[in-house]
Amino acid sequence: MIQTEEPCPCMSEMSYGECCRRFHEYAEKPDTAAELMRSRYTAYYLGLVDYLVKTTHPDKLQPNYRSLLEKTKNNTKWIGLEVLSSSMGKKTDKIGKVHFVARYAEDSKEHLMEEHSRFRRYRGGWVYYDAAG
Ligand SMILES: [Zn+2]
Numbered sequence: 001m002i003q004t005e006e007p008c009p010c011m012s013e014m015s016y017g018e019c020c021r022r023f024h025e026y027a028e029k030p031d032t033a034a035e036l037m038r039s040r041y042t043a044y045y046l047g048l049v050d051y052l053v054k055t056t057h058p059d060k061l062q063p064n065y066r067s068l069l070e071k072t073k074n075n076t077k078w079i080g081l082e083v084l085s086s087s088m089g090k091k092t093d094k095i096g097k098v099h100f101v102a103r104y105a106e107d108s109k110e111h112l113m114e115e116h117s118r119f120r121r122y123r124g125g126w127v128y129y130d131a132a133g
Pocket residue numbers: 008009010011012016019020021038039042
């Protein structure tokens with residue numbers, strides 16, 4: 001786990017308590033797709049499987065997603081996130097796109113993941129929809 005006053009893993013330069021924690025505790029919903037994206041990165045970092053499942057659009061939820069997360073969460077180490085750009089995804093939008101680069105290590109080998117993620121509004125919040133390279 002992580003202490004409230006520690007820097008948030010999503011590299012927002014805020015503390016975890018000021019940043020992604022309120023979303024992970026379902027106290028608030030992210031206003032923007034970019035915030036949701038950051039909170040999902042931090043959920044990967046912390047191994048918050050439920051949060052990742054709940055913030056995926058039901059139409060896009062793979063039946064093995066949960067078990068895959070459970071299996072990989074202990075040997076994947078998330079190293080860093082950089083949000084390069086985002087479009088739409090604001091308070092009044094229905095869809096949003098976020099371009100980001102995330103770095104992680106698996107079996108002590110470092111990988112780079114670059115994604116254009118698409119997000120949609122669902123039940124008053126943002127959820128992850130799908131991604132294009
Ligand atoms: Zn954060």
